[in-house]
Amino acid sequence: MDAQLLILIASFVLLLVLDVPIAVCLGVAAVLSLQSAIGDMASTVVAQRMTNGVASFPLLAIPSFIVAGRLMAEGGMAGRLIDFAACLLGRSTAALAYVCTLSCMLFGAISGSATAAVSGVGGMVLPEMWRKGYSRPFSVALTTVSATTGLVIPPSNIMIVYAVVAGNVSVAAMFLAGVLPGILLGLSIIATSWWCMPELEVAADDQDAESEPESIELPLVKTTLRALPSLLLIIIVLAGILQGIFSATEAAAIAVLYAFVLAVFVYREVPFTALPKILLGSGVTTAVIFFLIAASQALSWVLALESIPQMVSEGLMNLTDNYFLLLLLINLTLLVVGTFMDMTPAVLIFAPIFLPIVTSLGIHPVHFGIIMIVNLCIGLCTPPVGTCLFVGCGVGGTKIVDLIRPLIPYLLAMVIALMVITYWPELSLWLPRLAGQME
Amino acid sequence: FRTGATVSTSEPHTLKLGHSLDQGHPVHAALEFMAERLDEKSSGTLRMEVIPNGQLGAETECVSLVQRGVIAMTKVSAAPLENFVPEMAIFGVPYVFEDEQHYWRVLESDLGRELLLAGEKQGLHGLCYYDAGARSFYTVSKPILEPADLAGLLIRVQESPTSIAMVEALGGSPTPVDFSDLYTNLQQGVLDGAENNPPSFYTNRHYEVCKQYSLDEHTRTPDLLVISQRWWSRLNTQQQQWLAEAAAESAEFERQLWKEKTEEALTKSKEKGVEVYTPDLQAFREQVKPLLESYRGSRVGDLIDRIQKMADDP
Amino acid sequence: MMKVLHTIEKLVLRLLEWAVIVLISALVLDVLWQVTTRFVLKDPSKWTVELASYSMAWLSMLGTAVAFAHREHLGLDYFKLKLHGDAQRVASILSQLVVIAFAAWVMLGGGVRLVSEVLATGQSSAALGIPMGAVYLATPIAGGCVVLFAVVDLLELIVSPVEETPDRSPP
Ligand code: NA
Numbered sequence: 001m002d003a004q005l006l007i008l009i010a011s012f013v014l015l016l017v018l019d020v021p022i023a024v025c026l027g028v029a030a031v032l033s034l035q036s037a038i039g040d041m042a043s044t045v046v047a048q049r050m051t052n053g054v055a056s057f058p059l060l061a062i063p064s065f066i067v068a069g070r071l072m073a074e075g076g077m078a079g080r081l082i083d084f085a086a087c088l089l090g091r092s093t094a095a096l097a098y099v100c101t102l103s104c105m106l107f108g109a110i111s112g113s114a115t116a117a118v119s120g121v122g123g124m125v126l127p128e129m130w131r132k133g134y135s136r137p138f139s140v141a142l143t144t145v146s147a148t149t150g151l152v153i154p155p156s157n158i159m160i161v162y163a164v165v166a167g168n169v170s171v172a173a174m175f176l177a178g179v180l181p182g183i184l185l186g187l188s189i190i191a192t193s194w195w196c197m198p199e200l201e202v203a204a205d206d207q208d209a210e211s212e213p214e215s216i217e218l219p220l221v222k223t224t225l226r227a228l229p230s231l232l233l234i235i236i237v238l239a240g241i242l243q244g245i246f247s248a249t250e251a252a253a254i255a256v257l258y259a260f261v262l263a264v265f266v267y268r269e270v271p272f273t274a275l276p277k278i279l280l281g282s283g284v285t286t287a288v289i290f291f292l293i294a295a296s297q298a299l300s301w302v303l304a305l306e307s308i309p310q311m312v313s314e315g316l317m318n319l320t321d322n323y324f325l326l327l328l329l330i331n332l333t334l335l336v337v338g339t340f341m342d343m344t345p346a347v348l349i350f351a352p353i354f355l356p357i358v359t360s361l362g363i364h365p366v367h368f369g370i371i372m373i374v375n376l377c378i379g380l381c382t383p384p385v386g387t388c389l390f391v392g393c394g395v396g397g398t399k400i401v402d403l404i405r406p407l408i409p410y411l412l413a414m415v416i417a418l419m420v421i422t423y424w425p426e427l428s429l430w431l432p433r434l435a436g437q438m439e
Numbered sequence: 440f441r442t443g444a445t446v447s448t449s450e451p452h453t454l455k456l457g458h459s460l461d462q463g464h465p466v467h468a469a470l471e472f473m474a475e476r477l478d479e480k481s482s483g484t485l486r487m488e489v490i491p492n493g494q495l496g497a498e499t500e501c502v503s504l505v506q507r508g509v510i511a512m513t514k515v516s517a518a519p520l521e522n523f524v525p526e527m528a529i530f531g532v533p534y535v536f537e538d539e540q541h542y543w544r545v546l547e548s549d550l551g552r553e554l555l556l557a558g559e560k561q562g563l564h565g566l567c568y569y570d571a572g573a574r575s576f577y578t579v580s581k582p583i584l585e586p587a588d589l590a591g592l593l594i595r596v597q598e599s600p601t602s603i604a605m606v607e608a609l610g611g612s613p614t615p616v617d618f619s620d621l622y623t624n625l626q627q628g629v630l631d632g633a634e635n636n637p638p639s640f641y642t643n644r645h646y647e648v649c650k651q652y653s654l655d656e657h658t659r660t661p662d663l664l665v666i667s668q669r670w671w672s673r674l675n676t677q678q679q680q681w682l683a684e685a686a687a688e689s690a691e692f693e694r695q696l697w698k699e700k701t702e703e704a705l706t707k708s709k710e711k712g713v714e715v716y717t718p719d720l721q722a723f724r725e726q727v728k729p730l731l732e733s734y735r736g737s738r739v740g741d742l743i744d745r746i747q748k749m750a751d752d753p
Numbered sequence: 754m755m756k757v758l759h760t761i762e763k764l765v766l767r768l769l770e771w772a773v774i775v776l777i778s779a780l781v782l783d784v785l786w787q788v789t790t791r792f793v794l795k796d797p798s799k800w801t802v803e804l805a806s807y808s809m810a811w812l813s814m815l816g817t818a819v820a821f822a823h824r825e826h827l828g829l830d831y832f833k834l835k836l837h838g839d840a841q842r843v844a845s846i847l848s849q850l851v852v853i854a855f856a857a858w859v860m861l862g863g864g865v866r867l868v869s870e871v872l873a874t875g876q877s878s879a880a881l882g883i884p885m886g887a888v889y890l891a892t893p894i895a896g897g898c899v900v901l902f903a904v905v906d907l908l909e910l911i912v913s914p915v916e917e918t919p920d921r922s923p924p
């Protein structure tokens with residue numbers, strides 16, 4: 001057993017450092033340790049686990065939400081949402097930081113992924129922020145952390161993944177549970193921007209004079225009307241799932257249809273000829289996520305065969321059985337995991353390990369799902385491995401190293417929000433209970 | 440390298456068993472009990488390690504792994520097993536058993552043992568049956584008191600051709616829905632009802648949305664404990680005997696526990712406001728006669744004949 | 754030699770890209786059809802769930818191969834970028850070798866054995882009745898394509914005199 005675990009960890013770390021794709025690192029770690037356990041059937045088993053791991057019906061909502069997100073970003077919906085946010089919060093230099101976060105939250109409410117928000121919202125807000133004198137590292141850091149709210153605010157792809165591994169958890173309950181924590185997360189980011197602002201404004205003021213004449217006041221009614229179809233989609237998706245019209249998978253497909261009609265026929269910002277490219281891009285993004293899911297399914301299988309989840313839970317339980325300490329310990333573990341592992345494999349591998357412990361402490365699986373996702377959202381923004389960080393750097397043209405300093409206050413704020421979410425279960429559970437989605 | 444299916448007698452061996460039920464399920468308790476008994480019988484030389492919660496894959500995937508000897512054992516319902524062992528379709532045929540006594544008489548007969556070993560060609564050696572009760576319809580609003588009540592209702596079925604044929608024969612509209620979507624689909628009125636045994640109805644909290652439960656007991660689909668033929672043939676006679684004995688004891692243990700769970704589930708469901716009906720089954724039996732006839736001449740048809748001959752035995 | 758390889762690579766990639774486009778469209782349409790049959794026709798389809806799951810296996814695997822060609826799989830280039838010149842090139846070569854080994858051993862080799870073993874046991878799917886081997890076939894096919902793309906990349910790394918850090922975006 002010990003030899004297997006050693007092979008597993010050593011090969012994973014070594015390959016990760018070599019810049020082997022993370023999914024391949026996971027797959028190689030799985031097949032090598034399995035080879036030492038069951039011999040030459042290992043490669044067949046890993047191939048089977050990988051294929052079955054993604055041939056799962058509940059995961060089907062993910063590609064649809066990705067297609068819908070792309071159509072919305074390229075079809076002019078992201079831009080209209082930003083205008084709406086700007087209209088609510090004003091066009092001053094300081095307000096632009098809040099607009100960025102609010103836009104990410106609004107965009108997050110119609111798309112299921114954080115990277116879609118980084119590229120969709122970031123692509124539009126970032127140039128505006130630079131024009132107003134925000135530094136590149138600061139603005140990219142802000143967009144990166146703001147985008148993670150989209151994973152906590154429903155719909156959310158990672159919540160679907162969590163509901164699949166947790167088993168007895170409904171996607172609708174997870175979605176509802178994410179609403180208030182997602183808003184709290186967004187508010188904590190806005191508060192941090194407000195707190196950092198004096199420092200920022202000094203830098204920004206110098207350039208204000210020359211750029212000011214360009215900003216145009218947009219009338220509230222007109223902007224709201226323009227954003228209405230996009231806002232309506234939030235209602236269709238969420239109310240549809242919650243009010244008993246369709247499942248998450250079906251809501252995602254309907255979102256695609258809606259966004260397609262809006263982008264192609266109403267706004268006419270996406271020509272028919274652009275569709276294959278959008279579909280291909282969505283298909284490849286889906287595959288990148290699903291290949292990670294596939295490889296981590298193989299690795300979790302190996303861990304389960306070696307009874308690692310039971311060992312870890314027993315180990316943790318032996319360490320302490322105090323509710324507060326144990327949750328703190330789990331949160332710390334996940335923060336460490338999140339620094340070097342992507343969110344999807346982290347959920348797939350660690351949810352089965354921690355769930356038995358936390359449910360034995362009387363924590364609801366839905367609440368734990370929210371804790372886990374908020375925690376790993378922080379990991380998405382921490383180097384060295386952070387998907388949001390990678391995309392943010394790509395969109396903003398910055399280096400990861402430069403982002404570290406501006407990220408620190410935001411990450412601290414997110415950790416504080418995480419603690420509130422961890423130790424205040426009602427914040428997550430109140431809405432799903434109210435809607436009758438769980439007992 | 441070592442291969443998974445190598446068993447020598449000198450050192451202690453561990454048989455790994457993966458199943459998809461949670462730890463609160465009677466079958467899981469029975470498997471843990473079996474592991475204890477095996478440990479005692481073999482003085483620790485032959486062990487069983489139970490890995491629950493579908494950690495090693497869903498039911499069909501576990502069967503496939505057992506077939507190839509990657510893991511030693513699994514627990515599988517006769518319904519998904521149909522995709523590997525065609526004879527298992529018999530347990531999806533409605534009203535093939537007169538009542539519970541008839542059902543157990545068949546399972547404990549030579550025919551029952553024959554069915555247990557029907558998967559040997561496919562690499563699956565059955566060890567014992569676990570009781571999974573009788574499956575009955577539950578609906579959101581309209582109680583099923585006679586087959587006509589099913590007309591036009593969307594009923595969730597397991598993804599097996601026999602289940603689909605069964606609900607069609609009774610007059611309902613069978614709808615294969617993934618189990619993970621079932622609760623929400625019932626709640627949202629996308630489906631009118633489903634069918635399952637009382638403990639499953641209760642533990643999955645379907646009583647929260649389905650207030651009508653009609654004990655029409657259309658099918659009795661057991662769970663099977665299966666060991667890989669590759670592993671089984673490598674065990675010596677003594678080890679095979681330990682395993683068979685421990686399995687039999689665990690089956691007994693589970694049957695008792697299942698009975699308690701069923702009663703508890705029905706009582707608690709009633710407390711939660713569920714109406715439980717015991718409809719007259721004659722009309723249901725009449726309704727499915729054409730379906731039973733349609734199997735005539737097939738392997739399943741022969742099994743139906745043999746089972747029905749045992750109905751009147753003392 | 755390289756020219757022939759490049760032509761083959763390009764051809765295979767185009768084919769895979771179109772397969773991905775068709776599969777993802779099919780997925781969305783399949784679910785929309787499910788909604789239609791349930792709400793409008795009141796006669797829910799019996800095969801949409803299964804078809805969706807199996808198309809998803811194919812989409813994931815073929816899309817994975819395309820993502821290798823486009824270099825879109827997430828990796829950790831932090832340490833590699835700290836290296837200089839030849840050391841970085843050696844790291845890139847090693848990394849490509851690992852990808853080739855994994856794709857050849859697990860996806861292609863394991864996949865082919867899986868397909869033949871599962872076809873031999875005759876396991877078939879519940880609603881559509883298609884052999885499960887046809888579902889698993891996606892994995893070895895994708896594995897073969899990944900090997901092709903990675904070998905071309907590797908040869909380029911070895912042949913090309915100065916190697917810049919590869920661009921991680923689609924062409
Ligand atoms: Na979202």
Ligand code: NA
Nearest residue numbers: 339379382385
């Ligand atoms: Na990270």
